[in-house]
Amino acid sequence: MSYVFPPPAQVSVEVKGRAERFPVNRIYCVGRNYAAHAREMGKDPDREPPFFFTKPANALVPNNSTIPYPPRTANLHHEIELVIAIGKGGKDIATASALEHVFGYAVGNDLTRRDLQFAARDAGRPWDTGKAFDRSAPITAIQPAQGQGFDKGKIWIKVNGEFRQQADVADLIWDVPEIISELSTLFELAPGDLIFTGTPAGVGAVKPGDHLEGGIDGLDTLITTIS
Template sequence: MSFVFQPPAPPAVAVVGRTERFPVHRIYCVGRNYAAHAREMGKDPEREAPFFFTKPADAIVENGARIPFPSRTSDLHHEIELVVAIGTGGANIGISQAMSHVFGYAVGLDLTRRDLQAEAKDKGRPWDTAKGFDRSAPITAITPAGDVKLDDSRIWLKVNGALRQQGAIADMIWNVAEIVAELSTLFELAPGDLIYTGTPAGVAAIKSNDALEGGVDGLETLKVTLA
């Protein structure tokens, strides 16, 4: 097959303990999946089913990177998240079978241009410019699912050494199996899909030269700096 120009290399994420990389197909994100975060955003977590939005696959950023501060925003926010990597695809997956589709887990950041998101919400417009911009999805290497147990894991984020976000994976309103099952009723999941599963309370603005460090117990620690 020939192309009018050389296509870019496919986005891919490192895998702990392996030389092979995880090729990224799509990035899905879950909105307001921690009760405390839903409340800080002015919503009632008891009445809302999960909803999803997407980022482009090439929004991923390697762990340890220095990221240019995004354009067109004066209110960039951090959102630390557990990321689920899908290894086996499918549609209408049952909750009891959902975990068998999970290849592994990583730690990710859902960077958000909050001012653009607020404007989009106010005008009833899509969130693409607020969520799906360049380099908006930093991520660690993926730890294979069989190498880690996350039931009691803590999730946290520090900015310049100061703790900003802290919670527990068990605090998620919809757990991993439920997220995979629900998402598969809306999209046919494929190997290479990443699911950012939501963030705990404490989201706040970050600025140029801030150093971010976050993690989920049992997974690699994510470190990025804003240029």
């Protein structure tokens, strides 16, 4: 097969302890999946279930990267998250069997141009310019799940050595099996899909020169510098 120009390289993520890499298909993100964060965004988590949005696969940035402050924003926010890596596809997946579809877990940062997100929200428009921009998804290596779930563990991020977000994965409104099950009713999941599961309270602005470190118990620490 020939192309009018060379196709882009396959986006992939490092797998902890293995030479093989995880080829990325799609990136899904869950909105407002921690109650305290929903409240700080002005929403009531007891009345609104989580919803989904997407980022392009090429928004991923490997661990220990320096990334430029993005254009057209004056309010870039960090959002530390547990990421699910899907290894087995399916649709209408039962909650009881959802963990069979998990390849592993990683730490991600759903970087957000908050001013553009809020402007789009207030105008009733899609969030793409606020969420799906270039280099908006730093991620660690994926830790293989080995059949295990991920239902607890401290989640945190520090900016220039000061804690900004601190919570526990146990605080998720919808847990890992429920997220997979619900998402699979909207899309047919495929091997290579990543799911950013939502961020806890404490999101805030970063600026050029800031050094970010974030993690979840049992996973690598995600380190990013904003230039």
